[in-house]
Amino acid sequence: MDAAEFRRRGKEMVDYIADYLEQIEKRQVYPDVEPGYLRPLIPDSAPEEPERFEDILQDVERVIMPGVTHWHSPYFFAYFPTASSFPALLADMLSGGIGCIGFSWASSPACTELETVMLDWLGKMINLPPQFLAGKDGEGGGVIQESFSQATLVALLAARTKAIHRVQREKRELTQGEIIGRLVAYTSDQAHFSVEKAGLIAGVKIKEVPTDDKFAVRGSALRKILDQDKAAGLIPFFFCATLGTTTCCSFDKLPELGPMCNAENIWMHIDAAYAGSSFICPEFRHLLNGVEFADSFNFNPHKWLLVNFDCSTMWVKKRTDLTCAFKIDPVYLKHDHQESGLITDYRHWQIPLGRRFRSLKMWFVFRMYGVKGLQEYIRKHVKLAHEFKDLVLQDDRFEICADVVLGLVCFRLKGTNELNEALLKSINNARKIHLVPCRLKGKFVLRFSICARTAESAHVQFAWKHIVMLASELLKAQKQQQ
Amino acid sequence: MDAAEFRRRGKEMVDYIADYLEQIEKRQVYPDVEPGYLRPLIPDSAPEEPERFEDILQDVERVIMPGVTHWHSPYFFAYFPTASSFPALLADMLSGGIGCIGFSWASSPACTELETVMLDWLGKMINLPPQFLAGKDGEGGGVIQESFSQATLVALLAARTKAIHRVQREKRELTQGEIIGRLVAYTSDQAHFSVEKAGLIAGVKIKEVPTDDKFAVRGSALRKILDQDKAAGLIPFFFCATLGTTTCCSFDKLPELGPMCNAENIWMHIDAAYAGSSFICPEFRHLLNGVEFADSFNFNPHKWLLVNFDCSTMWVKKRTDLTCAFKIDPVYLKHDHQESGLITDYRHWQIPLGRRFRSLKMWFVFRMYGVKGLQEYIRKHVKLAHEFKDLVLQDDRFEICADVVLGLVCFRLKGTNELNEALLKSINNARKIHLVPCRLKGKFVLRFSICARTAESAHVQFAWKHIVMLASELLKAQKQQQ
Numbered sequence: 002m003d004a005a006e007f008r009r010r011g012k013e014m015v016d017y018i019a020d021y022l023e024q025i026e027k028r029q030v031y032p033d034v035e036p037g038y039l040r041p042l043i044p045d046s047a048p049e050e051p052e053r054f055e056d057i058l059q060d061v062e063r064v065i066m067p068g069v070t071h072w073h074s075p076y077f078f079a080y081f082p083t084a085s086s087f088p089a090l091l092a093d094m095l096s097g098g099i100g101c102i103g104f105s106w107a108s109s110p111a112c113t114e115l116e117t118v119m120l121d122w123l124g125k126m127i128n129l130p131p132q133f134l135a136g137k138d139g140e141g142g143g144v145i146q147e148s149f150s151q152a153t154l155v156a157l158l159a160a161r162t163k164a165i166h167r168v169q170r171e172k173r174e175l176t177q178g179e180i181i182g183r184l185v186a187y188t189s190d191q192a193h194f195s196v197e198k199a200g201l202i203a204g205v206k207i208k209e210v211p212t213d214d215k216f217a218v219r220g221s222a223l224r225k226i227l228d229q230d231k232a233a234g235l236i237p238f239f240f241c242a243t244l245g246t247t248t249c250c251s252f253d254k255l256p257e258l259g260p261m262c263n264a265e266n267i268w269m270h271i272d273a274a275y276a277g278s279s280f281i282c283p284e285f286r287h288l289l290n291g292v293e294f295a296d297s298f299n300f301n302p303h304k305w306l307l308v309n310f311d312c313s314t315m316w317v318k319k320r321t322d323l324t325c326a327f328k329i330d331p332v333y334l335k336h337d338h339q340e341s342g343l344i345t346d347y348r349h350w351q352i353p354l355g356r357r358f359r360s361l362k363m364w365f366v367f368r369m370y371g372v373k374g375l376q377e378y379i380r381k382h383v384k385l386a387h388e389f390k391d392l393v394l395q396d397d398r399f400e401i402c403a404d405v406v407l408g409l410v411c412f413r414l415k416g417t418n419e420l421n422e423a424l425l426k427s428i429n430n431a432r433k434i435h436l437v438p439c440r441l442k443g444k445f446v447l448r449f450s451i452c453a454r455t456a457e458s459a460h461v462q463f464a465w466k467h468i469v470m471l472a473s474e475l476l477k478a479q480k481q482q483q
Numbered sequence: 484m485d486a487a488e489f490r491r492r493g494k495e496m497v498d499y500i501a502d503y504l505e506q507i508e509k510r511q512v513y514p515d516v517e518p519g520y521l522r523p524l525i526p527d528s529a530p531e532e533p534e535r536f537e538d539i540l541q542d543v544e545r546v547i548m549p550g551v552t553h554w555h556s557p558y559f560f561a562y563f564p565t566a567s568s569f570p571a572l573l574a575d576m577l578s579g580g581i582g583c584i585g586f587s588w589a590s591s592p593a594c595t596e597l598e599t600v601m602l603d604w605l606g607k608m609i610n611l612p613p614q615f616l617a618g619k620d621g622e623g624g625g626v627i628q629e630s631f632s633q634a635t636l637v638a639l640l641a642a643r644t645k646a647i648h649r650v651q652r653e654k655r656e657l658t659q660g661e662i663i664g665r666l667v668a669y670t671s672d673q674a675h676f677s678v679e680k681a682g683l684i685a686g687v688k689i690k691e692v693p694t695d696d697k698f699a700v701r702g703s704a705l706r707k708i709l710d711q712d713k714a715a716g717l718i719p720f721f722f723c724a725t726l727g728t729t730t731c732c733s734f735d736k737l738p739e740l741g742p743m744c745n746a747e748n749i750w751m752h753i754d755a756a757y758a759g760s761s762f763i764c765p766e767f768r769h770l771l772n773g774v775e776f777a778d779s780f781n782f783n784p785h786k787w788l789l790v791n792f793d794c795s796t797m798w799v800k801k802r803t804d805l806t807c808a809f810k811i812d813p814v815y816l817k818h819d820h821q822e823s824g825l826i827t828d829y830r831h832w833q834i835p836l837g838r839r840f841r842s843l844k845m846w847f848v849f850r851m852y853g854v855k856g857l858q859e860y861i862r863k864h865v866k867l868a869h870e871f872k873d874l875v876l877q878d879d880r881f882e883i884c885a886d887v888v889l890g891l892v893c894f895r896l897k898g899t900n901e902l903n904e905a906l907l908k909s910i911n912n913a914r915k916i917h918l919v920p921c922r923l924k925g926k927f928v929l930r931f932s933i934c935a936r937t938a939e940s941a942h943v944q945f946a947w948k949h950i951v952m953l954a955s956e957l958l959k960a961q962k963q964q965q
Binding site: 002003004005006007008010011012014015016017018019021022023032034036037038039040043045046047048049050051052054056057061064065066067068069070071072073080083084085086087088089090091093094095097098099100101102106107108109110111112114115117118121122123125126137147148149150151154158176178179181182193195198201202203204303309310311326327344352353354355357361364365367368369370371372373374 | 484485486487488489490492493494496497498499500501503504505514516518519520521522525527528529530531532533534536538539543546547548549550551552553554555562565566567568569570571572573575576577579580581582583584588589590591592593594596597599600603604605607608619629630631632633636640658660661663664675677680683684685686785791792793808809826834835836837839843846847849850851852853854855856
C-alpha cells in the first residue's frame with residue numbers, strides 16, 4: 002500500500018468510523034458471542050500473499066463487530082466512561098503519522114515539550130497549586146501515563162525509594178530488605194484493586210483503611226491504623242487517597258488526611274481517575290480541596306475529558322522524586338542537552354521506555370472544545386445522573402445506595418442480594434443497556450454510570466423504563482413462586 | 484465537531500499524513516530547536532472558547548514540526564527502527580473509532596480474542612514451539628504489552644512469585660522479605676537498561692554476566708556466576724537473555740544457557756525486541772534456536788514488523804505463571820464467563836488495567852503485506868546494512884566493531900574515543916542524517932541502524948559519502964593541529 006492508496010483507504014476509514022459512531026445506537030450494546038467465537042471465523046495462520054483491503058474491511062463487520070462491547074453507545078452505562086471525541090481521533094491519526102518515540106527530549110523535542118505545557122494547561126484548568134506545574138523553572142510538573150494503575154505504581158515506587166533513603170539515614174543498622182519488609186502503605190477499603198496490585202509489584206504491604214458511612218476515609222480512621230502500625234514497628238510511607246471511587250464515587254477527606262500524611266512523612270498520592278475531569282468546573286473544584294498536601298495527583302482525561310485512551314495525567318510537586326527512583330542512563334540514550342537541567346527525559350517518569358505523542362490529543366481537544374465546551378460536557382453528564390437518581394427515588398421499591406455527586410448512580414431494589422443479582426442478570430441478558438455491579442458494605446448494588454458522549458435524557462428515560470419493567474417482571478415471578 | 488465535520492477534517496488529516504510521509508525526505512531529520520522552544524509559541528493556558536480546526540492544523544506546522552525528530556525519514560539511522568506502515572495507520576484509526584477498553588473478555592470479547600489469535604499467527608510465523616501458543620486449549624499463549632520493558636518486568640515479577648512459592652515450600656523458616664533479599668536475577672552486560680530498571684521496581688538484585696568477544700553471554704560465564712552466588716547463599720531465579728542487543732545486535736547463546744536455566748529452576752526470559760521480527764525469515768530463524776528452553780519470549784513488531792507503536796508481543800509457556808502473580812478480582816470486573824476456564828482476562832497479564840484494541844494493527848498488517856511481503860521488507864533492511872558494512876570495510880581508516888547480522892552496523896574511525904565522539908557530533912550537527920552511539924568494551928562506537936520503511940540504497944550511499952566527508956575534514960583539522 003502506497004501513499005496514494007492510503008489517501009483513498011484512509012478516507013474510506015474516516016467514513017466508516019463516522020458511520021459507526023453516528024449509527025452506534027442501532028447496534029446491540031453488549032455482544033451475544035460465546036467465548037472462543039472468533040477463532041473459527043478466520044484462518045489459523047497469516048496469509049502468505051497480500052490480501053485486499055476491501056476483504057479486510059468486510060471482515061471487520063463479519064468478525065470484529067459481532068464481538069464488540071460498544072462503549073460509546075448511549076445505552077452503555079457500565080464501568081466508567083472512556084473518552085471518544087472527534088478532535089482526539091484526528092490528533093491520534095496525526096500522532097500515528099508522525100510516529101515518533103518520545104523517550105528522551107532529543108528523540109523528539111516537540112513530543113516532550115508539548116506534553117509538559119499541556120499538563121500545565123490542564124493543571125491550571127483544575128486550579129492545581131502552582132507547585133505541581135512545571136512552568137519555566139518549577140520543581141514540579143506533569144506527565145502522561147498510560148493508565149492510572151501505572152501512575153499509582155510510579156508514585157508508590159518513588160515513595161518507596163524516598164522512604165528507604167530516609168530510614169537508611171536514621172537507622173543505619175537496617176538493610177534495604179529489612180526496611181522494605183517494614184514499609185506499609187494505605188488506601189481506602191473502597192480503592193481500586195490496582196493499588197493492591199501496585200503493592201504486589203513493589204513488594205510492600207498495602208493495608209485497607211476502613212471507610213465511614215459515606216464510603217470515605219476519615220482522618221480518625223487513618224490515625225488509628227497509623228498508631229497501631231507504628232507501635233508494631235512498621236514504617237508507614239504511602240497513602241493513596243481516592244477522589245471518586247470506582248465502586249460508588251465517594252471522596253476521601255483530604256483536608257483531614259493531608260496534614261497527617263505531611264506530619265508523618267507519608268507520601269500522599271491522589272487517585273481521581275474518574276472524578277478529576279469534573280474539577281474543571283468551579284462548582285466541583287471544592288472536591289479537590291486538600292490537594293495542596295499531596296505529593297502526587299493523577300486523573301484520567303481519557304475517562305471523562307474527551308481525550309481518547311490512553312491519557313492518564315499525573316503531576317508531582319518534586320520531579321526529582323520520580324527521576325531518583327528510576328534514572329539509569331545508557332550511552333545510546335545520552336544527548337547533548339541531558340545534563341543542562343533544562344530538559345525533561347520522560348522515560349525517567351514512567352515504567353516503559355517508549356511513548357507515543359499523546360499530548361497532541363490534549364491540545365486538539367482543549368482547543369476545539371474550549372474550556373467552556375468541556376465544562377458543558379461534564380455538567381450534562383452530572384445532570385443526567387441526577388435525572389436518573391430522581392427517577393429511582395420516585396419508585397419506592399428501589400433505593401439509592403450512595404450520594405450522587407457526579408455521573409454515577411448506585412441503586413438497588415430494596416431486598417436481597419440475590420434479587421439484585423437476578424435483576425442485573427436480567428438487564429444484561431436483555432442486551433438493551435449494559436451495567437455492571439459493585440458491592441457496598443456487603444450489599445450487591447447496581448451502578449448506573451453516564452458514559453457516552455452522546456447520552457441524552459431520552460436514553461436515561463428509556464433505560465429507567467426498561468429497568469422498571471424487568472424489575473416488575475422479576476418481582477412478579479418471585480411473588481408467584483412464594 | 485460533529486460526525487459531518489469529522490468526515491471532512493478526517494479526510495484532510497489523511498491527506499496531511501500522506502503528504503508528510505511522502506515528502507519526509509525534504510524535512511531536516513533532526514530538529515534545530517533548543518530546550519524550551521515550544522512554550523513561548525503557544526498561549527500559557529487553554530482557550531475558554533472553541534478554536535477553529537484550520538488554525539490548529541496550521542499550528543502543527545508552526546509549533547510541532549520544527550521540534551520533531553523525523554523517525555521515518557530515510558536519513559534517520561538512530562536507535563532502532565520504529566514501525567510505520569499505512570495498513571497499521573488504518574487499523575489504528577479503526578481502533579480509536581471503536582474505542583473499547585479490553586481489560587476483560589467481557590469488556591470487549593473481540594479485542595481479547597483477536598489478540599490471542601494474532602499472537603498465535605505471529606508465533607507460527609516465527610516457528611515458536613507449540614507450548615507458547617494458545618490454540619484452543621493450550622496452557623501457553625501470547626499478549627500485547629506496551630513495550631518490551633513492561634514485558635521484562637512482567638516476566639521478572641512472575642518469576643519472582645514462582646520463586647517465592649518454591650522457596651517457601653522448601654525452606655519454611657524464611658519470610659517473604661528474606662527470600663526476596665536472597666533472590667538474584669541475571670542478564671548480559673550488554674542488556675538494555677530496562678532490565679536493571681525492572682530489578683529496581685521489583686526490589687531484586689540484578690547481576691550482569693560478562694559477555695565474550697562477540698558480546699554474547701556464554702553458558703560458561705553464567706555457570707561461573709551461578710556457582711559463586713549459590714555458594715554465597717543467594718537464590719538465582721531469573722535470567723533475561725538478549726537476542727539482538729541494543730548496543731550491537733549480539734546474540735546470547737541460548738542452546739548453552741537454556742538447559743542450565745531449566746536445571747537450576749531459573750526462569751529464562753528472552754528479549755528479542757529488535758531482532759525478533761527477522762525470525763519470520765527461515766534464514767534468520769536459527770538465531771532463535773534454544774527458545775524451547777525459555778519460559779517467556781518477547782519482541783517488538785512495533786520496531787521492525789511494520790506494526791506501529793505500541794505493539795510488544797510476549798508469549799509464555801504457562802499462562803498461569805502470569806495470572807498467579809497479578810490476579811485480583813473486584814466485583815465490578817466480574818463477569819459470567821470468568822470462571823469458565825474458556826476465556827482470557829488480559830488485565831492479569833500486564834501492569835496496567837486498561838488496554839486499547841491493538842491487535843487490529845497486527846491483523847491489518849499481516850493481511851495486507853502477507854508473510855512474503857514482510858519477509859521481503861526484513862531482507863531489504865539486512866541487505867542495506869550489509870551494503871553499508873561493505874562501504875565501511877573499503878575505507879581502511881574505519882573499522883567494523885561487531886558482526887553485522889541484521890540491520891545494524893557498528894563502526895568507528897580507527898583512533899581515540901574523542902575522535903569518534905567528535906565525528907558523531909559533526910554528523911549530528913550537520914543535520915543531514917541522524918545517528919546515536921554506543922560503547923563496546925570501552926570503545927565509543929557509532930551505530931548505523933537501517934530504520935525507515937522507505938530507506939533505499941541511495942540513502943545509504945549518501946549517508947556514507949557524507950560521513951566520509953565529515954571524517955576527512957575532522958582528520959585533516961586534527962593533522963593541522965598536530
